[in-house]
Amino acid sequence: MxxxxxxxxxxxxxxxxxxxxxxxxxxxxxxxxxxxxxxxxxxxxxxxxxxxxxxxxxxxxxxxxxxxxxxxxxxxxxxxxxxxxxxxxxxxxxGEPEPTSSKRHWLIGAIVAVGVVAGVVIGLLVAQNSDVPEGVDGRAANPPVGSRDIVVQNKVAIGPTALDEDDSPSYLSSRTVSRCANTGCKLGGTDVYSGAKLTAYCQTEGEWLTNADLESDGIKQNPGLVASDIWYGIEWRDGRRGYISEVYIEESYRGGLALPQC
Structure with missing residues (x-):
């Protein structure tokens, strides 16, 4: 049938x-x-x-x-x-390219598409971000009432067991979609790696994302794999507001945290 x-x-x-x-x-x-x-x-x-x-x-x-x-x-x-x-x-x-499901998956596609040139570009990006400290405190100076502190987990699930720090940082975006660094919706100066602290004041639904390298063998068995359409509304330390997907947040802070809808 x-x-x-x-x-x-x-x-x-x-x-x-x-x-x-x-x-x-x-x-x-x-x-x-x-x-x-x-x-x-x-x-x-x-x-x-x-x-x-x-x-x-x-x-x-x-x-x-x-x-x-x-x-x-x-x-x-x-x-x-x-x-x-x-x-x-x-x-x-x-008027935008179709977003992908994971930062690492996008990098793999870029490497296949442009070969050595992409490898050079990625290397430059990693070098550029190497001075960004882990554990940055991006929490709001005056946290909104009812907000929650959350912790970033900027890691990629690879194969059946690995959960490694992503070469590229997570960041806040003005829209609940991926690849904002390429489409103009990234909030500048909000790069974060694992351990960074943020202030979440609301939750909403956005693009489905995953932290997985979808082309790695055995990825479905990886206990660190997460896929979700939940995004947190974040107030940055200078008062600006943006979003980050919960797939780049530590596990204990996922699920919406009973925060109000954005």
């Missing part, structure tokens, strides 16, 4: 329709959210958000979850292609 119901007119494709039909696959297969999480390696909250249409689902999530439900390879590929068409349409409408 085919569960993918594209219809004949690809121009009618939309995020809302995609997520409704994605949710219909669960019902048709009798797959519980808990079981889908166990089989795919993705968190229940992230999968549930994809079903409810809170945002465009991560490409790898779509593939992994549908494979976990035993859809055939061609049908899974068709779903991924649908997802990519929507992403391209949204990116074109916004």
């Amino acid at each position: 085919t569960t993918t119901s594209r219809g004949d007119d690809a121009s009618e494709e939309s995020l809302d329709r995609f997520c409704r039909e994605f949710d219909a696959v669960f019902k048709a297969r009798g797959m519980s959210l808990r079981r889908a999480a166990e089989l795919s390696g993705w968190g229940k909250t992230t999968i549930d958000s994809a079903r409810k249409g809170h945002g465009l689902p991560n490409r790898d999530l779509v593939r992994d979850v549908l494979q976990a439900m035993d859809l055939g390879a061609q049908e899974v590929d068709a779903w991924v292609e649908r997802r990519d068409r929507i992403a391209s349409k949204e990116s074109a409408a916004a």
Whole structure:
């Protein structure tokens, strides 16, 4: 039985329709959210958000979850292609390139695309950031009422066990999307590495991100892997406000912390 119901007119494709039909696959297969999480390696909250249409689902999530439900390879590929068409349409409408799911995953793609030149550029970036101290205190001078102190974990999950410091820093952005350093929404002077302290005053939903090197062997077994669409609203020490994904925050500070919606 085919569960993918594209219809004949690809121009009618939309995020809302995609997520409704994605949710219909669960019902048709009798797959519980808990079981889908166990089989795919993705968190229940992230999968549930994809079903409810809170945002465009991560490409790898779509593939992994549908494979976990035993859809055939061609049908899974068709779903991924649908997802990519929507992403391209949204990116074109916004005038931006499609964001990726992880800083490290973007670097790997860049290396493949431009070879030695990218390697040189990345090396320069690492050297440029080498003077940024770990454990920076970026907390607000006058914390908003009800805010919480949180701690940065700027690490990448690699393979089945590794959780290593990322070569590039995390930072605050004016939008809840990745790659703001390349698209103009990064807040300058907010680079942070693991151990940095921040003041979170609210939470919101944004782009799905992961801290994983998705192309490393055995990544699904890595206990340090996290994927989420939760972003924290942060007040920087000079009063500016921006966002950071919870995938770059220590585990004990994830989950929203019962903070109000931004």
